[in-house]
Amino acid sequence: MQATPALTVEHLTKRFGGRVAVDDVSFTVAAGEVFGFLGPNGAGKTTTVRMLGTLISPTSGSAIVAGLPLSPANGVAIRQQIAVMPEAPGLYLRLTVTENLEFFAGLYRIRDRARIPAALEAVGLQGRATDLCGNLSKGLRQRVALARALLNDPAVLFLDEPTSGLDPVASREVHGLIDGLRERGVTVFLTTHRLEEAERLCDRVAILNTTLRTIGRTDDLRDRLFRKRLLVETRAPLTDPGSVFDGSPGVTGWEANGSGVYEIVVTDAKLAAPDVARALVAAGADVLSLAEQRHSLEDVYLELISEDVEATR
Amino acid sequence: MSGERIRAVVQKELRDFRRNRFLVGTMAVLPLVFLVSPMITLLQIPASTPVSVIHHAVGGSSLLLFVVPAVIPPIMAAYSVIGERDQGTLEPFLTTPIEREELLLAKAIAVFLPSVTVAYGIYFAFALTIRFAAAHAVSAAVWHTPQIVAQLVFTPLIATWAVWVGIAMSVRARDVRVAQQLATLASLPAIGITALITFRVVTPSVRLAVALAVVLLVIDIRAWRFVSKLFDRERLITGSRAKPS
Numbered sequence: 001m002q003a004t005p006a007l008t009v010e011h012l013t014k015r016f017g018g019r020v021a022v023d024d025v026s027f028t029v030a031a032g033e034v035f036g037f038l039g040p041n042g043a044g045k046t047t048t049v050r051m052l053g054t055l056i057s058p059t060s061g062s063a064i065v066a067g068l069p070l071s072p073a074n075g076v077a078i079r080q081q082i083a084v085m086p087e088a089p090g091l092y093l094r095l096t097v098t099e100n101l102e103f104f105a106g107l108y109r110i111r112d113r114a115r116i117p118a119a120l121e122a123v124g125l126q127g128r129a130t131d132l133c134g135n136l137s138k139g140l141r142q143r144v145a146l147a148r149a150l151l152n153d154p155a156v157l158f159l160d161e162p163t164s165g166l167d168p169v170a171s172r173e174v175h176g177l178i179d180g181l182r183e184r185g186v187t188v189f190l191t192t193h194r195l196e197e198a199e200r201l202c203d204r205v206a207i208l209n210t211t212l213r214t215i216g217r218t219d220d221l222r223d224r225l226f227r228k229r230l231l232v233e234t235r236a237p238l239t240d241p242g243s244v245f246d247g248s249p250g251v252t253g254w255e256a257n258g259s260g261v262y263e264i265v266v267t268d269a270k271l272a273a274p275d276v277a278r279a280l281v282a283a284g285a286d287v288l289s290l291a292e293q294r295h296s297l298e299d300v301y302l303e304l305i306s307e308d309v310e311a312t313r
Numbered sequence: 314m315s316g317e318r319i320r321a322v323v324q325k326e327l328r329d330f331r332r333n334r335f336l337v338g339t340m341a342v343l344p345l346v347f348l349v350s351p352m353i354t355l356l357q358i359p360a361s362t363p364v365s366v367i368h369h370a371v372g373g374s375s376l377l378l379f380v381v382p383a384v385i386p387p388i389m390a391a392y393s394v395i396g397e398r399d400q401g402t403l404e405p406f407l408t409t410p411i412e413r414e415e416l417l418l419a420k421a422i423a424v425f426l427p428s429v430t431v432a433y434g435i436y437f438a439f440a441l442t443i444r445f446a447a448a449h450a451v452s453a454a455v456w457h458t459p460q461i462v463a464q465l466v467f468t469p470l471i472a473t474w475a476v477w478v479g480i481a482m483s484v485r486a487r488d489v490r491v492a493q494q495l496a497t498l499a500s501l502p503a504i505g506i507t508a509l510i511t512f513r514v515v516t517p518s519v520r521l522a523v524a525l526a527v528v529l530l531v532i533d534i535r536a537w538r539f540v541s542k543l544f545d546r547e548r549l550i551t552g553s554r555a556k557p558s
Binding site: 016050053054055056057076077079080082083084085086088089090091092093094095099102103104105106107108109145148 | 315317325328400401402403405408409411412547550
């Protein structure tokens, strides 16, 4: 990744009348990064994308988008450098796929019309170029919208809920396309509330709920929020589990969680696991499994969002 | 100002119009209504009718023909911005580098071209039919030079006014139908100027026609600037006005 960030956001705030949609949000996105922007409905994800896409003005705060300060004077220059794929594909249904792309190529003043078939090829739609968009399935329309977003070779590509309303097969296709963008070095700003999608695709994620709740790599977020644990399952309950676990290096605590199931709190799972295994074997236990307990991004998300829900009660 | 972007929007709009059955139907049927009625009236006038009666009848008929450039553009123009929002295409459109003046001018050209083509087509169909089928005195009144000049000059000017009124409504209204109705209503006063000539309330002359045309032209150019100021990306996307800090 390069040193210059593709996006720098500082204290960005947006109010609609008395309602605060986005409050004091700051983050950076490195060039070539796939950055996930997560949050529940109404968290301010789309508002943030619209501000960074120069569609709406921030109430306060600042941002640098593709090297340009976010300001009305830079609106055209910023929009020339970015592409935004909104939640709805927004295609002209009475026009063909190629006609839709020709229109947008004209708006970006792209003279090299070979980019249109190239963009269609990138999303696997070269065979549907002459189809009317109104005759395409939702998944195919989403692909056309992605081809449209690739036309101007954007420095930053904003994808707002790109798999919203798609079936699992179409969603997987879009995921494949985003993977392709990562390989091409495109900076992707992906808003979603599908956590498995963010976990699978993003280098880093930010969780937003009007304010920025956390930001980082998913592994780091897990480590930050949850203690590391090993899960041990034995054929029969241990007669004296304390004598087995308490003496093992790296173990800071444990608890029995059902018959023959133990959750062991450790400082480092990879270092502690061999010692725990040796202690179990020495105690004559029949070990069925020993594994690190994995917290998903969903656990992280729910932990943070439930804190907000608790706070508002 | 980029000619390339304006051309792209005009081309897209015209393609979209051509494939919109409702619009094509409206563009075909509505002008015919305004053509048939005055034509029948003038064809029924006998040669012995006094000249003042003929002039009055021709004035009324010409006025009906001026309704065409006044009512067709608002129907199309009122759809131009709010219609994009309704079909979900406005947001991707506005995230491109197009400037608001380019967008509005392109939308206006795309409405103006078919509207004026239809209006001229209807006028010449009317004038030629009268020429060959009506009484000589009626034909002479229709083919009176100031009358022709008024039609040729005022048709595009009235259409331009109607286009800007339609786009202004489209930029501000929350509903396509409301925008179309208000725009059609607001376009009609422009016909008043031409009514002065067609009914010979003021003495028709080429000089007067040119003077009034200049006035309308100035209004049309100012209307572009005015509508540009009405255009607010934030309001169109979110429904509320931008309030920068």
